[in-house]
Amino acid sequence: MPLIKVKTSVSQPEKDKIDSLLKNLSSGIAKHFSKPESYVMTTFESDISMTFGGNSHEPVCYIEIKNIGSMNPNQTKAMSQDFCQEINQTLDVPKNRIYIEFSDAKGYMWGWNSSTF
Numbered sequence: 001m002p003l004i005k006v007k008t009s010v011s012q013p014e015k016d017k018i019d020s021l022l023k024n025l026s027s028g029i030a031k032h033f034s035k036p037e038s039y040v041m042t043t044f045e046s047d048i049s050m051t052f053g054g055n056s057h058e059p060v061c062y063i064e065i066k067n068i069g070s071m072n073p074n075q076t077k078a079m080s081q082d083f084c085q086e087i088n089q090t091l092d093v094p095k096n097r098i099y100i101e102f103s104d105a106k107g108y109m110w111g112w113n114s115s116t117f
Helices: 015-033 073-091
Strands: 003-008 041-045 061-068 098-105
Touching: 003 015, 003 073, 015 041, 015 061, 015 073, 061 073, 073 098
Parallel strands: 003 041, 061 098
Antiparallel strands: 003 061
8 A cells, every 4th residue: 555645846747747757656666665556546736835944936845655564774765766866857856855754554554445454
C-alpha cells in the first residue's frame, strides 16, 4: 500500500505532465519497496499557498511517503535522491526547496477493500 502524496506551490501543470509524473512516482515507489505497483497510490495537488524559509515567491514542494512496514535509512536516502530529482526535472522546484516526510504504517492502521492490511 505505498502512498506518495505531492503538494506544491507550482501552478497547475498540463495534465499530461502530471500524469507522467504520477506514473513515474508510482513505478519508482513500487521498485523502492519491492511491492506490486497495483497497490501503489499517488496524489498531486498544485497551487497551494506555501512558504519555505519564509519565502513564498520561489516554488516549493512537500511530499509524503507512507508504507506498511519499516523503512531503513538507505531506502529513505535513495528515495529522497530519486524523487527530488523527479520533482526538480518535472516541476522545476529546486531540490533544496523540497521536503519529504517518510512514515511507516502498521497494517491494522491502513484500510483497504472493506478491511485492513
